[in-house]
Amino acid sequence: MLWLVLSGYLKTLLLFFGLVSVLFVIWMSYRANALEEDSLPIKLILKLPFYWLWLFKEIFKSGIITTALIWNGKFAPQLFRIRASQKSTTGIANYANAITLTPGTVTIEVEKKTLLVHALNKKLSEDLQSEDMDKVITGLDK
Amino acid sequence: MIFFLTLSILGISVFMCLVRAIKGPTPFDRILSISSIGTIIAIGISVHGFAFNRPDFVDISLMYVLLNFLGTIAILRYYKIKNKKTNVI
Amino acid sequence: MSYNFIEIFSIISLILGCFFILSGSLGLIKLPDVFSRIHAAGLIDTLGSGFIVLALIIYSGFSLLSLKLVLIPIFLLFTSPVTSHAISLFAYESGHKPKAKIKK
Numbered sequence: 081m082l083w084l085v086l087s088g089y090l091k092t093l094l095l096f097f098g099l100v101s102v103l104f105v106i107w108m109s110y111r112a113n114a115l116e117e118d119s120l121p122i123k124l125i126l127k128l129p130f131y132w133l134w135l136f137k138e139i140f141k142s143g144i145i146t147t148a149l150i151w152n153g154k155f156a157p158q159l160f161r162i163r164a165s166q167k168s169t170t171g172i173a174n175y176a177n178a179i180t181l182t183p184g185t186v187t188i189e190v191e192k193k194t195l196l197v198h199a200l201n202k203k204l205s206e207d208l209q210s211e212d213m214d215k216v217i218t219g220l221d222k
Numbered sequence: 223m224i225f226f227l228t229l230s231i232l233g234i235s236v237f238m239c240l241v242r243a244i245k246g247p248t249p250f251d252r253i254l255s256i257s258s259i260g261t262i263i264a265i266g267i268s269v270h271g272f273a274f275n276r277p278d279f280v281d282i283s284l285m286y287v288l289l290n291f292l293g294t295i296a297i298l299r300y301y302k303i304k305n306k307k308t309n310v311i
Numbered sequence: 312m313s314y315n316f317i318e319i320f321s322i323i324s325l326i327l328g329c330f331f332i333l334s335g336s337l338g339l340i341k342l343p344d345v346f347s348r349i350h351a352a353g354l355i356d357t358l359g360s361g362f363i364v365l366a367l368i369i370y371s372g373f374s375l376l377s378l379k380l381v382l383i384p385i386f387l388l389f390t391s392p393v394t395s396h397a398i399s400l401f402a403y404e405s406g407h408k409p410k411a412k413i414k415k
Contacts, residue, residue: 143358146350147331150338157347180392183354186346188399198346198399224322228363231329235336242339242348250345250402257394258339258352261387262332265360268383272367280379287383291390298397 134216139182146184149201156202161194166217175217225273232266253297260290321370328362335359345402349395356391360384 149155166172176187176195189196236259243255264286271279331354338351361384368377 139357143331143354146338146354147334150334150341150351150354153341155342155347157344176396177392180353180396181357181388183357184350186349186353186399187396188346188403198349200347200350224325228325228329231333235332238336239339248345248402250398251348254345254348254352254398255339257398258336258355261356261360262336264383265332265363268367268380269363272370277371277376280376280383284379284383284386287386287390291386291394294394295397298401302401 131216135178135181138178142182142184145203146200149184155200158199158202159188160197160199162197163194171217178217225269228269229266229273232262232269236262236266249301253294253301256297257290257294260286260293264290317369321366324362324366324369328359328366331355331362332359346399349399353391353395356387356395360387 164172164175166175172190172193176190179185179187179195179197184201185197185199187195188198239255239259239262243252243259246252246255264283267286268280268283271277271283335351335355335358338354339348342348342351364380364384368380371377371380
């Protein structure tokens, strides 16, 4: 229902006009039946900060591995396919974004349910193939 | 004082990206390194604003990040259309 | 010269961010092909900018300015996977096969 109250500019005392315009836009889109199924549900918003914290930890961990690899000079890039077990398209897009965001692994191509992933090392690809990230994002989806 | 050290390190890494942008074998290397230069400069603008006690530069830096993203996508799109392939994005 | 605790923490974070940016741009030179260089660019985008902005937030104290500073890595976090995925997809479709071991 309220899916656009996310803009972060609380700058001056113009906040009142912002509130009025947000209410106006919500009223207009409610009147035009533009709210469909794939807007943000409220239950997801409660889960989202934990997911972000987990993602920051994951980025930090694999970033250290990638930095050590760059200074080391011993890289053996690998290319493999992985299955995504999410139901909705939003879940698959979320999963691909999370893979790309952690340094060391990049999603190259998304077919229907499988992702083509390029990883920089054997350990990074084994981390990805143990499907921890898959489970977390699938749990986010419900 | 530490901010000037940071700015010099950012300058060194901009030059290192520029080396890859000049001698990159494929066009994608050039696009990638130009995008990285944009990110480094956007961080450098805000560090520069803190170094000279004028923190208003943060707005400019924020706008620079978004323009960098738009520019990269536009160049990729142009390259794609020029190659007469199918439009994906 | 006497630094208090906050400034020391900010300086450590700044140095860490500089180190990540420097190693990312070293990786841009050193790595062998396009698909590997994307990782180095992602390293610059996420960790380097994150640590430097964290240092600036700690240095400036928590005010309205730090809210604006938080927006920079959030926008980077949204836009960086899109660019790297687009670059890798176009490079893959226009015929550059990566030098990598393919395994199922």
